Amino acid sequence: MKKQIVVVLVCLIFLLSITSCAAPEDKVIASLGEYEKKEFFTSGGFQDYTDYAEYYFTSANAAENKYLNKIQETDFAIINTHLDDFEGWIEIIKDSEPSSEVVVNYDFDREIIDTEDYFYIDSEKHTWSDGHTALVRYNIYLFDTQTQVLYFFHNNI
DSSP states (O other): OHHHHHHHHHHHHHHHHHHHTSOOOOHHHHHTTOOSEEEEEEEEOOSSEEEEEEOOOOOOGGGOOSSSSEEEEGGGGHHHHHHHHHHHHHHHHHHHHOOOOOHHHOOGGGGGGGGSSEEEEEEEEOOOSOOOOEEEEEEEEEEEHHHHHEEEEEEOO
8 A cells, every 4th residue: 555655656746847847838929829830949058048939820919919019119229229139149159159059040130120010028137246237138029910920039148
């Protein structure tokens, strides 16, 4: 009887450990519904990593989305600040690891983003002891309404 209890407990612990290792669902991406195709590229590991992804939708309604905001002319400054930082990290990765999947597959063109599109940015800045302020963690979501593609950019240093 004791062996059966131990076996059951070990199985339960094993099952719980598997489910707890699953990546959490991204609430912004999930809020657009099901996508048809995803292209996801990453570089780095545990805490220091950079991701770029494209999610292809057929019927996403960004106008009624609780996370995404329609891009206004004044939003381009914050969007470009984050994209400049992201592309700076792509260049750093390229210098040290030119065959990295995120470097090889990063093909975002800012020219496609306009005031018909939507965005969401979740970011954190840090001010260092020398007074320099830098982005240290962010997620950028840009939804192109003309192509129904959600572009995702993540960096964490």
